[in-house]
Amino acid sequence: MTLAIDAPKDHFRLSMLVYDTRYRSYTIQFIVLLLFFAFLVWLTNNTIANLAMRDKDINFDFLFNRAGYDIDQQLIPYTNDSTHGRALFVGLLNTLVVAFFGCLFATILGVFVGILRLSKNWLVARLMTVYIEVFRNVPLLLWIILTFVVFSETRPQPKDFRVTDEMIAAGQEPAANMLFGVIAVTNRGSSFPAPLVDRPLGTVTIATVPVNLTVVATLAILLASIWGNIVLRRRAKAVQEATGDRPVTWWKSLLILFAPVILFLAALGFHWDYPALKGFNFQGGITVAHSFTALVVALTLYSATYIAEAVRAGIMAISRGQSEASFALGLRPGRTMSLIVLPQALRVIIPPLISQYLNITKNTTLGMAISYLDLKGTLGGITLNQTGRELECMLLMMLIYLCLSLMISAAMNVFNAAVKLKER
Amino acid sequence: MNKSVLLGTVAAATIVAGSAFAGTLDDVKARGELICGSNTGLTGFGAPDASGNWAGFDVDLCRAVAAAVLGDPTKVKFVPTTGETRFTALASGEVDVLVRNSTWTFSRDNDLKLDFVAVNYYDGQGFMVKKDLGVSSAKELDGATVCIQTGTTTELNLADFFKSNNISYTPVTVADDSEAQRQYEAGACDAFTTDASGLASTRAAMADPANHIILPEIISKEPLGPVVRHGDNNWGDIVRWSYFALLIAEEKGITKANIDDIVKAATDDASYDPEVKRLLGVGDNDTGKLMGVDAKWAYNAIKAGGNYGEIFEANIGSATPIGLARGLNALWTEGGLQYAPPLR
Known part of the structure; x- marks a missing residue:
């Protein structure tokens, strides 16, 4: 005969929060959470107290005051009579346009380089390796400055394009000529029809x-x-x-x-x-400043190396059997790549690609080194200096970049969900 | 227990942060060194020379303040600041005083909570262009590309000037004077604009100064002067009167060379100019007591680099490569604007 004894009924006691392993982790987590909140409260209080001591407050009214400064590249109308808030939007659009072209060109270049690096052609594969290793291992800021200096120091000044009556009479050529007679690349910018x-x-x-x-x-x-x-x-x-x-x-x-x-x-x-030299600069046409071109070129060349590596990893993750089966069906290598391998590789490529897009967007702030007036240049640069509202400008700028990154990441996650392996 | 430790830390941190802004004079004395915010490099006003010693018109004022407070003009640490970082550096307590050709404006005085204590150089904004550009007036600059230093009043004056003259321009914003000079010399901009004194200084530092001209238009008022934090009035008074002492010295003919003779003469002669006696702390005159500095404060300040006129001529005057005339910066007795209140 066996005696069945119920396990002793567990009555909850306060000491179990510390001595019972079932509850202890909750206790520790709760305490850490409390401490974390206490730290945040202290940080906020300390900031407000220190600002008050300097007779400063947190105030965003400056966004509605006249900005008073001019911006070179503006996608929406802006004059120095516009508000600081509008200058913010001009800067934000400048950031977005660089990020957009950077992402677009880096993706195109990255996919090509990634595929070419796997090429059976020894020279092509090695050249791509050299390109990737050189660009990936030098800081982006240096590439940006180098590209800008190449544009601004090697191109002629606008006045070198000038043709005067005396020069025509003497049969002289100007010191510099426009590309195909329609595109002028000076040391300040490029003018297109x-x-x-x-x-x-x-x-x-x-x-x-x-x-x-x-x-x-x-x-x-x-x-x-x-x-x-x-x-x-x-x-x-x-x-x-x-x-x-x-x-x-x-x-x-x-x-x-x-x-x-x-x-x-x-x-x-x-x-x-068509652009034409009038006065000091080329007038008419569309003029793109070198700060923009240099930023896009450097961002593209630098980020494309990371994308190329992601593409290479994605392609190598696809089993060889897939392409062998495709060849067996008689598909040519190009179609095998575009119809069989790349669609499957996308599942591996997309997640690192998202973080590259985020990096490109955030790296646009390096444009400050070559006087590109993006969000960091307007809100975080001139507006901050002219109004002296450092904390407000920095908080606002961080908030905007955070929202921007989250939006990009959300959009890419939707795309990722669409291409990923559907398990049924 | 945890909580009280935390609160104690908070209280201590607040007290430490608070004291940094109340008594700048005590801080400087305790440190034994004045921290002076200066330019990153503007020849004649504030720039380190080949061996790393700072020299210039603004730098000498820093030395005079250090001499007045600490009795030694060499006890200064110079912190280079850009147009963007200067006011933050001052407001955060990183520097004690900012002498960096900064323009006195309403919003800086009131919104940034700073105090401009004096004007050591009356300036105005001008334009520099290359001679072969064939421009003789700033109003002919329609459509030009102009280099400007960002975070400055010149940036706003430039926009206003072109707007009021109904002409257009393309701005190239750069972070500091040396970058502006590089872009201007490379031809990335047609004109470079900043305070006329800054233009003269930049031109003097170029390889071919003769090929550049400063246009006749002066488009703004730029009173440049030393700045301190708002709220520490005693410290503001010390900086202000150190500067005035240099002006009074010029007015009274006291120079670095003859100051000791004058002290001697004033000590011996009971009927010597009483203002000079008060200034130099001769006899039982002690004007320093009220400000919390040594009785010989003004003597030390003048002895450091000479009077205002001497400092001007040595750094930026007509005998130097910068070659600025006294103009508005002559003493009031000679038709200028430099005027010190009476020391009594």
Whole structure:
């Protein structure tokens, strides 16, 4: 006969918080959390107390005051009569445009270099290795400054492009010539021809940002054309599936893609506005300062090396059997890469790519070394100096970069979820 | 127990932080050294020479203050500050006094909580261009690219000047004078703008000063002077009167060379100019007591680098490569603006 004894009923006692291993970790976590909050409260109090001692407060009113300074590159209209808040947005847009082009070009270059590094061609593979190792192992700031100096010190000054009547009479050539007669690269910036129309559709102002209706209409027509082309190809495919014969579509595609937009622009009186040397600088056309070009070029060359390594890792993670099976089916190497290997490699490539995009966005702040007026240059530079509101500017700037990074990361996570291996 | 330790730390930290801003004079005396915020390198005003010794017009004022407070003009540590970092360095207590050709403005005085205690150089903003540009007036600069130092009043004056003259420009913002000079010389900008004294100094440091001209327009008022933190009035008074002592010395003809003879003469002669006696602490005159410094404070300050005129001529005057005329900075008795209140 056995005697069944119930396990003794556990009554909770306070001492168990310390001596019972089941509860101890909760106790420790709770205490650490309390200490952490106490530290935060102390930090905030200390900041406010020290600011008060210097007769300073935390105040964001300066954002609505007149800025008084000028910004070279502005994507939305801005004058020195605009507010510091608007200068912030001009800077933010400058940050975004550099980050956008940096990410775009770095991805394109990175994918090519990553694939080429795995090439069976010895020379190509070694050249790519050298490129990656050289760019990855030198600080980005140095690349940015070097690129800028190369542009600004090796190119001629605007006045070297000048052609005077005496020079024509004497049959002399100017010291410098424009590329193809339309693009001028001086030591200050690059001037490109700008597309212009004689009869623009005008602009509407949405929330103080003017929107050019001509551009909007052109883009809408282009999108409609692309959609029309997709419909056309889908029909052709349906016909092919049903009958086995694919109708000839190439001239219809060309017509749908290009005819509407060309007709539209011709109706508005499209022409190019060429840059020309007037006074001290080139006027007309679109002028891009070297600080922008240098920043994009350096960011691209530097970040592309990391993306290339991610791409290489992604490709090597795909089993050889996949490409061997593809070759066995008769697919050429290029199609094997684009149809079989890369889509699967994306699952490995996307997560490190996200962090590279975040890095590029944050690294745009290094533009301050070459006087590029991004968010760090306007809000964190001139506005901070002219108003003396260091704490407010820094907090605001950190908040903006945080939001920006979180948004990029959220968007890329959505993309990642779409391409990742679906397990059912 | 944990809590009381934490609170104790908080209290201690607050007290330590508080004391750093109350008695700058006590801090300087306890440290035995004056920390002076200076330019990163502006020839003639504040720049280290080849052997690392700081020299210049602003630097000599720092030395005079150090001499007045500590009795030794060499007990100064110079902290180079850029246009961007200077006021933060002062407000945070990193430097005791800022003598770095900084313009006295309303917002800096009131919004930044700083005190400009005097004007040691009356200046105005000008433009420098290369001679072969063929420009003789700033109003001909329509469409030009202009280099400016960021975080300065000149940045705002420049925008206002071009706006009021209905002409346009492209700004190139740079962090300090040397970078501006590099960009200007490389031709990245057509014109360089800053205070006229700064232009003269930059031009003197160039390889070919004769090929650059300073345009005649002076587009702003730039009263440059020493700055201290708001709220420590005693320290502000010491810096202000150290400077005035140099002015009074020039007015009374007291120089670095003859100061000892004058002290001797004033000691022997009961009917000697009483203001000179008060200034130099002759006999039982002790003007330093009220400020908490030695009775010989003004003597030490003048002995450090000479009177205002001597400092001016030695660093930026017409005999130096910078070659600035006294102009507005002559004594009031000679038609200038430099005027010290009576020492009594």
